[in-house]
Amino acid sequence: xxxxxxxxxxxxxxxxxxxxxxxxxxxxxxxxxxxxxxxxxxxxxxxxxxxxxxxxxxxxxxxxxxxxxxxxxxxxxxxxxxxxxxxxxxxxxxxxxxxxxxxxxxxxxxxxxxxxxxxxxxxxxxxxxxxxxxxxx
Amino acid sequence: xxxxxxxxxxxxxxxxxxxxxxxxxxxxxxxxxxxxxxxxxxxxxxxxxxxxxxxxxxxxxxxxxxxxxxxxxxxxxxxxxxxxxxxxxxxxxxxxxxxxxxxxxxxxxxxxxxxxxxxxxxxxxxxxxxxxxxxxx
DNA sequence: TAATAACATTAGTGTTATACTAACGTATGG
DNA sequence: CCATACGTTAGTATAACACTAATGTTATTA
Numbered sequence: 001x002x003x004x005x006x007x008x009x010x011x012x013x014x015x016x017x018x019x020x021x022x023x024x025x026x027x028x029x030x031x032x033x034x035x036x037x038x039x040x041x042x043x044x045x046x047x048x049x050x051x052x053x054x055x056x057x058x059x060x061x062x063x064x065x066x067x068x069x070x071x072x073x074x075x076x077x078x079x080x081x082x083x084x085x086x087x088x089x090x091x092x093x094x095x096x097x098x099x100x101x102x103x104x105x106x107x108x109x110x111x112x113x114x115x116x117x118x119x120x121x122x123x124x125x126x127x128x129x130x131x132x133x134x135x136x137x
Numbered sequence: 138x139x140x141x142x143x144x145x146x147x148x149x150x151x152x153x154x155x156x157x158x159x160x161x162x163x164x165x166x167x168x169x170x171x172x173x174x175x176x177x178x179x180x181x182x183x184x185x186x187x188x189x190x191x192x193x194x195x196x197x198x199x200x201x202x203x204x205x206x207x208x209x210x211x212x213x214x215x216x217x218x219x220x221x222x223x224x225x226x227x228x229x230x231x232x233x234x235x236x237x238x239x240x241x242x243x244x245x246x247x248x249x250x251x252x253x254x255x256x257x258x259x260x261x262x263x264x265x266x267x268x269x270x271x272x273x274x
Numbered sequence: 275t276a277a278t279a280a281c282a283t284t285a286g287t288g289t290t291a292t293a294c295t296a297a298c299g300t301a302t303g304g
Numbered sequence: 305c306c307a308t309a310c311g312t313t314a315g316t317a318t319a320a321c322a323c324t325a326a327t328g329t330t331a332t333t334a
Binding site: 088089091092093094098102105106109110111114117118120121122 | 225226229230231242243248251257258259
């Protein structure tokens with residue numbers, strides 16, 4: 001057990017998730033890809049990436065941005081929480097697009113440990129409403 | 138249906154909930170009571186109260202602070218969401234103190250409408266883990 | 275090779291939310 | 305009348321977010 005200081009902001013969360021989902025075969029993303037995905041200007045994206053870097057979640061060199069091991073783990077954890085709540089919301093009758101949006105507002109605030117317990121409570125679905133696996137990756 | 142711009146910050150949420158829960162018989166709270174409850178200095182509390190006032194959720198005159206009708210409704214809504222998630226967390230095996238803390242991190246981010254759907258999904262408990270009623274007040 | 279296009283980065287601003295201390299105002303009860 | 309209690313202002317600070325404009329840097333291409 002390390003520390004409980006996993007805290008990221010909403011924007012940092014978005015960046016982390018983008019990096020995790022858009023990175024293919026270990027290739028870094030360009031800063032402008034991140035900026036485009038997040039719908040902000042490059043200088044704004046740079047600030048966010050730097051905050052992630054200062055937390056040990058990303059590394060950035062010459063506009064090439066990659067997640068560190070720690071950042072990748074954090075993103076995986078966020079996605080587990082995300083898909084858990086997304087599933088809960090869908091099971092409750094909320095549309096999957098709204099479920100996804102709402103889950104994104106809270107997935108970085110709830111510890112993975114608690115999400116795993118909730119996952120059991122909602123009958124341990126193996127995939128989220130989009131068909132993505134919950135619990136590995 | 139009015140607008141979907143119900144957004145409050147975490148601190149504003151805390152203040153709103155404090156006002157709702159500590160106000161008795163319609164009596165306003167003193168600024169310093171709010172400051173004490175939120176563990177901040179009076180000038181800080183004043184700033185938060187003023188932001189609430191600018192959103193139409195509170196009124197403040199000479200250090201006496203009251204919720205408006207709209208603020209009271211917003212607080213009620215937050216508490217419904219809060220108790221819904223608190224119940225979910227407890228049903229999942231999370232201790233009630235942690236459930237309460239975690240619920241407080243997200244209760245102001247999830248629309249009441251969605252919480253009501255989740256409430257059904259988790260078997261419509263009538264009271265939260267602290268015994269407070271869910272769904273009226 | 276020199277020019278240009280594409281991109282990153284810096285510099286400089288601005289906003290909002292949060293929080294503090296210190297100073298000041300005001301009112302009330304001794 | 306004065307001390308106490310309280311609110312309020314003023315002033316400072318930090319962090320996150322976001323922008324434009326200017327400046328570097330790199331790589332392609334003409």
